[in-house]
Amino acid sequence: MVESMENLSTKEKITRIGAEIIVKEGLRKFTAKNIADKLGITDAAIFKHFKSMDEIIMDIIDKYVSRCSQSAIEAVEKGTTVKEKLELLLKAHIDVLEETRGAVPVLCFELSRSEDVAFKEKLNNFVENYKSKISQIIREGQAEGSIKEDLDPEDVAMFFIGSIQAKVFAYVISGKEGRIIEHPDQFISIIFNGIMKQ
Amino acid sequence: MVESMENLSTKEKITRIGAEIIVKEGLRKFTAKNIADKLGITDAAIFKHFKSMDEIIMDIIDKYVSRCSQSAIEAVEKGTTVKEKLELLLKAHIDVLEETRGAVPVLCFELSRSEDVAFKEKLNNFVENYKSKISQIIREGQAEGSIKEDLDPEDVAMFFIGSIQAKVFAYVISGKEGRIIEHPDQFISIIFNGIMKQ
DNA sequence: TTGTAAGGTTAGGTATAACTAACTTTTAGG
DNA sequence: CCTAAAAGTTAGTTATACCTAACCTTACAA
Numbered sequence: 001m002v003e004s005m006e007n008l009s010t011k012e013k014i015t016r017i018g019a020e021i022i023v024k025e026g027l028r029k030f031t032a033k034n035i036a037d038k039l040g041i042t043d044a045a046i047f048k049h050f051k052s053m054d055e056i057i058m059d060i061i062d063k064y065v066s067r068c069s070q071s072a073i074e075a076v077e078k079g080t081t082v083k084e085k086l087e088l089l090l091k092a093h094i095d096v097l098e099e100t101r102g103a104v105p106v107l108c109f110e111l112s113r114s115e116d117v118a119f120k121e122k123l124n125n126f127v128e129n130y131k132s133k134i135s136q137i138i139r140e141g142q143a144e145g146s147i148k149e150d151l152d153p154e155d156v157a158m159f160f161i162g163s164i165q166a167k168v169f170a171y172v173i174s175g176k177e178g179r180i181i182e183h184p185d186q187f188i189s190i191i192f193n194g195i196m197k198q
Numbered sequence: 199m200v201e202s203m204e205n206l207s208t209k210e211k212i213t214r215i216g217a218e219i220i221v222k223e224g225l226r227k228f229t230a231k232n233i234a235d236k237l238g239i240t241d242a243a244i245f246k247h248f249k250s251m252d253e254i255i256m257d258i259i260d261k262y263v264s265r266c267s268q269s270a271i272e273a274v275e276k277g278t279t280v281k282e283k284l285e286l287l288l289k290a291h292i293d294v295l296e297e298t299r300g301a302v303p304v305l306c307f308e309l310s311r312s313e314d315v316a317f318k319e320k321l322n323n324f325v326e327n328y329k330s331k332i333s334q335i336i337r338e339g340q341a342e343g344s345i346k347e348d349l350d351p352e353d354v355a356m357f358f359i360g361s362i363q364a365k366v367f368a369y370v371i372s373g374k375e376g377r378i379i380e381h382p383d384q385f386i387s388i389i390f391n392g393i394m395k396q
Numbered sequence: 397t398t399g400t401a402a403g404g405t406t407a408g409g410t411a412t413a414a415c416t417a418a419c420t421t422t423t424a425g426g
Numbered sequence: 427c428c429t430a431a432a433a434g435t436t437a438g439t440t441a442t443a444c445c446t447a448a449c450c451t452t453a454c455a456a
Contacts, residue, residue, distance in 0.1 A: 045405080051445095162363075230414065
């Protein structure tokens with residue numbers, strides 16, 4: 001199911017197979033038995049590694065969020081122009097997205113309406129934090145005149161996040177293997193053309 | 199929960215409340231008991247109107263798909279320029295989207311990986327059909343020189359669908375009430391700027 | 397060698413969802 | 427007003443998910 005997993009701990013295998021299931025089969029198939037079957041153990045053994053199924057999901061999200069936030073900080077530091085900052089940020093995000101097989105955007109969508117406060121808070125914090133980082137760069141771009149002034153920075157930020165979400169959606173429904181965003185440069189270019197001046 | 203439902207049949211109420219639950223609470227809360235509770239009846243009564251829970255979902259999808267496809271045909275007939283055709287098509291899609299509270303894009307996402315062949319087929323047919331309609335207009339635009347030639351029409355079509363998906367995503371995670379796409383004209387304009395020449 | 401901890405196992409408890417059967421109530425048409 | 431169908435009820439059955447308890451097995455450190 002997931003390539004080169006032999007040398008991983010069972011705990012790590014559980015999170016990876018779990019993420020793969022969420023993307024390929026949906027949350028409703030994210031069950032202890034399904035994971036256990038793919039691992040060749042019993043469902044009860046899962047609970048030797050995690051207290052609950054929710055803890056597995058938390059683990060998957062935490063890894064993504066921390067890596068994504070870290071890359072965003074680095075992009076803002078390294079980029080010299082507004083365009084470059086946004087490019088670096090998007091590219092880093094795409095890298096993390098590919099590595100985690102798109103599991104977190106799927107979870108974002110499917111768990112955002114969960115009554116579970118812990119999930120909601122974690123995901124909302126991530127989206128808000130990420131949104132504020134992007135809209136700050138957008139405002140900078142509007143001040144220097146490279147980005148259209150009539151656009152609402154928050155809307156543009158959501159357009160960025162939404163566009164990545166849309167790519168994951170397209171990937172998920174295509175059922176294809178391989179990369180989620182096949183042509184990152186073309187993707188970034190379409191997004192930019194929508195918001196940059198002339 | 200849903201405004202002005204008093205004069206509707208129980209069957210219609212079930213599909214409307216069902217759609218509302220899918221969007222606001224997620225598929226995992228789409229249960230006979232949840233719907234029944236909100237309607238003030240028992241779960242067993244649901245099965246007087248529908249053979250199964252899946253049949254309710256089918257009903258929701260069917261209505262959306264047929265109305266969306268119909269509007270697409272009308273948009274192509276009525277629009278004189280390529281830009282106008284795309285505008286009419288998007289506006290009609292947005293109208294249907296608002297009326298159905300965004301349930302179908304959510305279902306598209308959550309059911310696309312279902313092992314259920316009937317769902318998969320219905321949703322894939324819709325996406326493929328819609329995609330081919332849009333990419334045909336895009337090709338027309340590229341021929342007349344109004345749309346960038348270097349863009350792949352199918353990619354652009356998926357960008358359209360994905361952007362609507364993204365708006366539903368933003369709506370869903372915001373937890374807000376009201377319209378899914380608050381500024382349709384600004385939304386359509388961002389999309390167009392990304393693909394039109396200069 | 398022996399005891400302990402990690403990581404398995406089987407069996408089962410509890411909750412909940414889908415759906416059904418048998419019954420009652422409501423409603424609308426003749 | 428009567429009756430039959432529609433639409434509700436209660437009280438299940440069945441299946442499945444999460445999780446626990448009690449029990450094995452093996453590795454390895456004292």
